[in-house]
Amino acid sequence: xxxxxxxxxxVTGAMAASCAAPxxxxxxxxxxxxxxxxxxxxxxxxxxxxxxxSCRLVxxxxxxxxxxxxxxRLRLRDRATTIDEGYVLxxxxxxxxxxxxxxxxxxxxxxxxxxxxxxxxxxPFYVPNDYLFDVVARYPRWMIPCISINPQRADAIPELERCxxxxxxxxxxxxxxxxxxLADAKKYAxxxxxxxxxxxxxxVHTGHEHTAPIFDIELANPKKxxxxxxxxxxxxxxxxxxxxxxxxxxxxxxxxxxxxxxKNLWGDTSVLGSAGRVRDxxxxxxxxxxxxxxxxxxxxPFPASPLAFADILGAKQAALLQTIENSLEQDLALKxxxxxxxxxxxxxYRLICGEEGQP
Numbered sequence: 001x002x003x004x005x006x007x008x009x010x011v012t013g014a015m016a017a018s019c020a021a022p023x024x025x026x027x028x029x030x031x032x033x034x035x036x037x038x039x040x041x042x043x044x045x046x047x048x049x050x051x052x053x054s055c056r057l058v059x060x061x062x063x064x065x066x067x068x069x070x071x072x073r074l075r076l077r078d079r080a081t082t083i084d085e086g087y088v089l090x091x092x093x094x095x096x097x098x099x100x101x102x103x104x105x106x107x108x109x110x111x112x113x114x115x116x117x118x119x120x121x122x123x124p125f126y127v128p129n130d131y132l133f134d135v136v137a138r139y140p141r142w143m144i145p146c147i148s149i150n151p152q153r154a155d156a157i158p159e160l161e162r163c164x165x166x167x168x169x170x171x172x173x174x175x176x177x178x179x180x181x182l183a184d185a186k187k188y189a190x191x192x193x194x195x196x197x198x199x200x201x202x203x204v205h206t207g208h209e210h211t212a213p214i215f216d217i218e219l220a221n222p223k224k225x226x227x228x229x230x231x232x233x234x235x236x237x238x239x240x241x242x243x244x245x246x247x248x249x250x251x252x253x254x255x256x257x258x259x260x261x262x263k264n265l266w267g268d269t270s271v272l273g274s275a276g277r278v279r280d281x282x283x284x285x286x287x288x289x290x291x292x293x294x295x296x297x298x299x300x301p302f303p304a305s306p307l308a309f310a311d312i313l314g315a316k317q318a319a320l321l322q323t324i325e326n327s328l329e330q331d332l333a334l335k336x337x338x339x340x341x342x343x344x345x346x347x348x349y350r351l352i353c354g355e356e357g358q359p
Contacts, residue, residue, distance in 0.1 A: 037101040038345035039144075039352060040328055042203075042238060042270035042297030045091065045105050045127050045135060047084035055084060056126040066211075070301050088135055094300065095142045098328035101349060102144055103300075106172050106203075107132040109148040111179055116154025124177060124212040129163055144352060146170040146203060150178045151191040160191070164198045170352065171195070172238075174205040175224065176214035183224045189231055196232035201352070203236040203268075204228070207251050208243030210276070211302070222255040229262045234351075236295060240267035242280035252280050259290045266351070269344060270297030273304030273334045282312070285340060296345035298331040306334045313337050 047055030057067075071077065074094075076086030095103045107129050111122040120126075129147045136143040147163045149156055149171050160171070175182055182188055182204065195202055206222045214220075222241040229235055241255035258265055267290065272281040285291050298304070306313070306321035313321075317337060324330035335341030 036346050037349045037353070038099075038332070038342065039296065039349035040095075040098075040100050040103040040298050040300070040332070040345065041236070041295050041348045041352065042268050043091070043095070043103040043105050043300045043328070045107060045132055046087055046125065046301070047127060047131070049084065051082040051084040053084045053131045054126075054128050055131060056120070056123060058124050073303075074301065088138075091135075091300075092139050092142065094326060094328050095139075097326050098332065100328060100332065100345065102142060102353070103328070104144045104146045104170060104352065105132065105136060106146045107148040108172070108174065109150040109153070109178065111177075112150055112152040112154075116152060116156075118153070122179070129159070129168075133163075133166055144170070146172050148172045148174075150180055151182070151188045152178070152180050156191050157194050160194055160198065160200065164200055168200065170201045170203060172203040172205075174209075175219035176205065176209050176217055177212050179215035179219070181219055181224065183227055185227045189227055192228040192231035192233050195228070201234045201236060202228050203238055205239065206237040206255065207239040207241040208247040210244070217249075221249075221251050222258050225258065225262075225265065229264055232264070234264050234266070235262075236266045236268055238268050238297070239271055239277075240269075240280075240284055240290070240294075242272060242277050242284065244276035245279050252283060256284075256287055256290050259293055266293045266295050268295045268297035268348075269335060269340065270299035271302060273298070273306070273309075273331050274302065275305040275308035278308050278312075281338070285338065291340060294340060294344045295348035295351060296332065296335065296341060297348070298328055300327055300331070303327050304331040304334050306330065306337075309334065309338070 047053045048057045049055045074090040076083050076090060079086040079089045108125055108127040110118040110126050113119045132145050132147065136145040145168055147168045149159050150173065204225060206220050208217065209220065222237050225235050225237060237255055241251035255267060271277060306318045310318035321330060321334050321337060324333055332341050332345060
């Protein structure tokens with residue numbers, strides 16, 4: 001999408017400055033030290049491609065009840081003439097009013113065939129890296145880009161290098177949706193070695209998936225991360241291998257085991273505030289060593305469900321949290337009530353931006 005050198009320089013400069021901009025001090029009504037800022041590490045950029053973004057969302061999803069609920073909840077059609085622009089405006093407003101200092105915003109790569117070419121028929125949703133850069137450049141004070149590169153693509157390493165040159169410090173892979181087995185060292189060790197060389201943090205979906213069709217749930221096992229870890233990558237296991245109580249297999253024990261074996265492995269708390277993951281969230285928090293590696297994430301636009309935690313927090317507090325309108329604020333407030341939110345949000349900021357706010 002970058003057609004002019006001057007535009008490329010603008011985007012690159014915005015990315016490099018994204019961690020350094022001054023931020024508000026209030027989080028959930030409490031004054032926070034400027035040295036202890038907060039970050040949500042897992043916020044999705046979405047679109048249907050109606051504003052030239054090149055985003056894709058399969059027709060069934062874009063016309064389904066869940067999409068309509070989210071569209072209405074975020075007032076996408078009221079904000080702009082296109083869904084994609086409405087979502088960007090809603091996302092920016094959510095972050096700015098959440099009390100968080102920053103959010104890491106995620107792209108989503110496609111499914112690729114054996115020849116390394118995009119297979120659009122098997123791709124449930126797609127958010128290109130260049131569109132991500134364009135959006136984040138509009139809001140560098142609040143947003144940090146997380147590119148998405150499926151290492152199956154023929155140009156995976158050149159795309160990694162291109163995006164790193166534009167300031168990307170984090171990338172996301174979703175193995176069960178993208179159909180990639182990250183345990184294949186022969187295929188993917190060079191890619192992860194290059195990530196380590198460039199100091200690009202690798203985020204990987206682990207655990208069960210309920211919002212999009214998958215190839216094989218075993219692709220989401222935290223044990224698949226060994227190749228990336230052994231190449232020297234800092235790896236974040238999104239969702240920590242969790243699932244619903246009815247999901248099989250149980251992958252959370254694998255994450256807990258991996259944490260003890262790899263000091264460069266972290267987990268994020270995205271989607272753990274939902275009703276289906278109450279049990280696994282409690283199991284995770286009960287493990288002291290694992291809880292020390294948790295990074296705050298919401299999984300926006302998918303909302304938290306404070307009422308599902310009423311047995312733990314008490315009905316009154318859960319009901320109060322449920323009334324918070326801002327989704328990002330609500331998710332963090334729930335996790336603060338569970339005694340992990342503020343700590344993990346500060347930890348996430350330090351990991352991504354450093355102690356002084358520099359990437």
